[in-house]
Amino acid sequence: MACKNSPKEVDKPNILWISHEDLGPIYGCYGDEYANTPTIDQLAANSIKFTQVYSNAPICAPARSTLITGMYAVSLGTQHLRSAIPVPEQLKILPEVLREAGYYTSNNVKTDYNFSHEGRWDESSKEAHWRNRPEGKPFFSVFNFMITHEGPTNALRPEDTSSLPTHHDPAKAVLPPHLPDSPKMREIWAHMYDLLEVFDGQVKDLLSQLEEDGLLEETIVFVFADHGHGMPGHKRWLDNAGLQVPFILHVPDKYQHLVEGISGATSDRLVSFVDFAPTTLALAGVNIPEMMEGRDFLSKEESKYVFGYRDRADDCYEVARSVYDGRYLYIRHFMPQLPYYQNALIFNKGGSYTEMNRLRDAGELPDAAKKMFATKPVEILYDLQEDPLEQNNLASNPEFENKVAELAGELDEWMIQNRDTGLLTEGIMMQQANQSNSNVYEISRAYSTASFTEVLKVAKMVGKITQLSEVIPYLESEIDAVRFWALIGIDAYEGDIGKLTVKIQEMLSDEVPAVSSKAAEILIKYEENQVAYKVLGELLLLEDEVQVLQAAISVRRLGAKAKPLIPIITKEILPKYSGEIWGRYKNWSYPMFIGMALDQAQLNCGINVPTKK
Template sequence: MRYVFFTIIFMSFLFCSHSEAQEERPNILWISHEDLSPIYGCYGDEYASTPHIDKLAKSGIIFSRAFSNAPICAPARTTLITGMYAPSLGTQNLRSDIPVPEDMKILPEVLRGAGYYTSNNVKTDYNFSFEGRWDDCSKTAHWRNRPEGKPFFSVFNFMITHEGPINALRSEDTAQLKEHHDPDKAKLPPYLPDSPKMRKIWAHMYDLLSVFDNDVAHLLEQLKEDGLLDNTIIFVFSDHGHGLPGHKRWLDNSGLQVPFVLHVPEKYKYLVSNINTPKTDQIVGFVDFAPTVISLAGAQVPEMMEGKNFLGEKSQSKKYTYGYRDRADDCYDMSRSVCDGRYIYVRNFMPQMPYFQNAIIFHKAGSYEEIHRLEKLGQLPEGTQKMLRRKPAEQLFDIKNDPFEQNNLINKNDLQDVVANLSEKLNSWMLKHHDTGLFNEGEMMQRAKKSHTSVFEMARDCSDQEFARILEAAQKVGKIEDVKELIPYLKDEDSAVRYWAVVALDAFEGDISAADDILTSLLDDNAESVAIKAAELKIKRQNDKKALDTLAKMLKLDFEPMVLQAAISTRLIGDRAAPLIPEIQNEIMPRYSGEVWGRYKNWLYPMFIGMALDQTQINCGYEIKINK
């Protein structure tokens, strides 16, 4: 009897101890950095020097198929923190200020409600206000500032690997390193010219990664000092691909695939029970990070979140990841992608726009400057030259056998089933989420304002049939054989349909005279987005004076997102904008001038409007000084 009594007591102690261990919630630390593809040493890159990340990976999990959902900062980080696809919210364009649903709670808000202390040091770039959503979001934010005993979710964002430092080649950025990477040993991808300067930039990028590796070591040491390393789940990842041409801003695997190493202490291994290998090929996207962290914390994932938890007993595997590219800086583009881990399918909805647009952002120092120098000398490899030409409307790449994505397989006979499947998956995804990229940026915001709702809610107030009609028009871009196919769309009652019909006209390389009368009438369209695009096209094809007057009027609007569209169209007409220069210099530019780069009022729309109008002046023979 006595034996039975002590056995019961002992078993009860074990059960309680196990229950308490399970109930003890983990701390969660995100260590993120800018602009690098999967080149950690633990990914097999022998050129890299990342001993601290590699050591963490040895006792953790390496994700070989982790993807950002966007190849540039703001939409990628918006997706991360919301668990929502950026085009679903309307936050897909670079640095905008979008009204989001009042009841939307982002990751730190959900965790705060579950009793976590949340801190972010320091980058946000969410395309909506972060005020009040963190316990601390500042340059001094740290888990060490939390109330005693509280679990924490802390984010540290490191800028050292950003495209700015990568291209600047500043020796002070890597002064802490004892050894530097040898440019002669660099292995450049085929879409970058193999020149001494490009090799230096490539080697410097790896040096900056080594600096980040030291930053990781510093944070791990702080966890050890605080006795928290065994209580903290750690995510280490990049926000998108390299800050170099062919990666950042490029909607293909090189722009979207990211490194992601997950460290889970022994006591929390039961939380990742679905993964029992040191390396996993499970597909995960940034949209999945927020619901996964919430699940790790034992909290309830909001129904609104569109991502899926990828860890533990209740994990949900995914067959596909989706990507999006929209306006970046003052460069309009609109592309969507879907990847099944082997093939990536890309639909370019503005194929007439090359990746290298004639814009200030593509004339900056470093790799871009080097490409332009070699272009003038006729020394660019074919892989680089493709970046300066218009894009195909559709692309399919086999990333297993063609990791540099140089061979477009879209017309390969034995892959048409793959193309059809991925194309259908992409269409269904765009329609399911009411992809707001199907609206011109300014009009998207005007529609939301008119309906007194967020962009998300405005889009969902549109019927599935309305969205299907808009997508149908957008799919005409780059695909028509006769301009007459576009006439019904140019006359459609929905301005978004008319807008895409004009874009399709712009992309058509043949004679568009059959639509000229309609195009002329669209200069007075009640949708400013349509009138601006019609004016741009009329000037490019016919040097139309009335169209110039339309652009001049639109540049004077008070609504900055629409002024930006007009400024971009003005940039795209080249030296035909010369008659507008006096008004640009004396009336329009002063409204957007300030101290950013010694030129612009702030980092949002005024900066991009100013950049577009500065390039316009350069196109017309004026010299502009920008202190970047």
């Protein structure tokens, strides 16, 4: 029989995760005077407020994969936005472990893990609720609220905030320096705070339901966001503004012994999403699986560093990694030749993005905003204590040479230890997993430490090559990822690559599509090579959607030079991936991103296509 009201005391605490989308730590209890969050602030007054909590990724799917597995997404290969990754059979995510320990587990409703969630929850649906559990069972319930997502933030729909008696005054908004101070941007910023206030009301509703059921004193409550604001310079950006999140942990009096390692109502210990699953298990008195890479953040031993990652989001590739020590944030860009703000549909989708583009075209962007459209530094070091808005890159300052070396070394060690699959690139890791009928996690661990270190070595050369002779030996490596990164190094090289075009043309026949598509892209950009056009056209016709996406992204990067490929795109490729999503695409995964890349390619060639704004 379902149990709706069960005040009965249980040995194990109930655990409730209340998560929401796309907002940094701007609750009123964090000192933001512009925010109106009375429910959260009242909860925080009787809870632990964490001030140094980080998503490991600045976009939803890899962040959520990390949360639910207790593993770095780059270890599993789940770091690319909306992908379908084969994971190890022995992988048990948080609700599976808790179910085995006697918990009822419910999820309402978003998953977005980049792998199937089927059979891993007792219930995962819009109706999922702790109230559906059998009599006497403790519960682990997740509620995720979408109201603060970048979609509502940028859409400015009045109905989203119609429940509020008053609204935030745009004139009182305080914008960060990387956003232009225009009336439209202020309106969007104020609306973002209105949506936060709506979320605060949703938190109130859930807490009221706990109280109605007599469970408020039996339930440990987490309140947090999944990454930074849904605005330019935040979501998708691997910096503090993209990674830092609010986190309130409410522990009822009867369970205070479980948090004895924390002193005071505010904690500045370093926490990241990879730690949430093991900590939840520890609170439930359940053994933490050996496979989990996070740690119990409530234990006496504190973390020294947190790590971040940014890879493909939509049809925009990045490979960037970060490490933070509590004061200094070090970021390494492995594809520095690509701007933050790429020429892609996702950066021209309305709201704040349209406003950025309008002001850019009018020549009215502030200098901090102009940087988003430029190539990136290979290395960044921010002192977040002195420079919380991340305006001063200290990486080339001699005074910080030792700090850069320390954090760069920690990052290298972490990437090698966890076999960071971003170094294998999405096309290569998926090709190798398919060929061996295995999964990405095991594929990456089949690399010897020496081989993986070699891949990292070549990837770190990108943006720092002064003579092409430095990269030539790696173009013939037996390691697929080494050849790939050698080509990325050439793509980022600012000098003449003419003497390498013959060698690059030989790589058009490489058996690895990620390598051949990159070779084709480079040759077409350099000399509009006809053989390269043929190769890209053939790659677009492959059945493997992951490899087609690699080619489609290369086509998008060609700009107007993609014109010879337009006939095959419109007649043969796009019809395969068309459907009802946004009125154009077959589904929310690879077909959508292939379609987005090829729609932008058409726009680059002067062809008007209907796109969602």
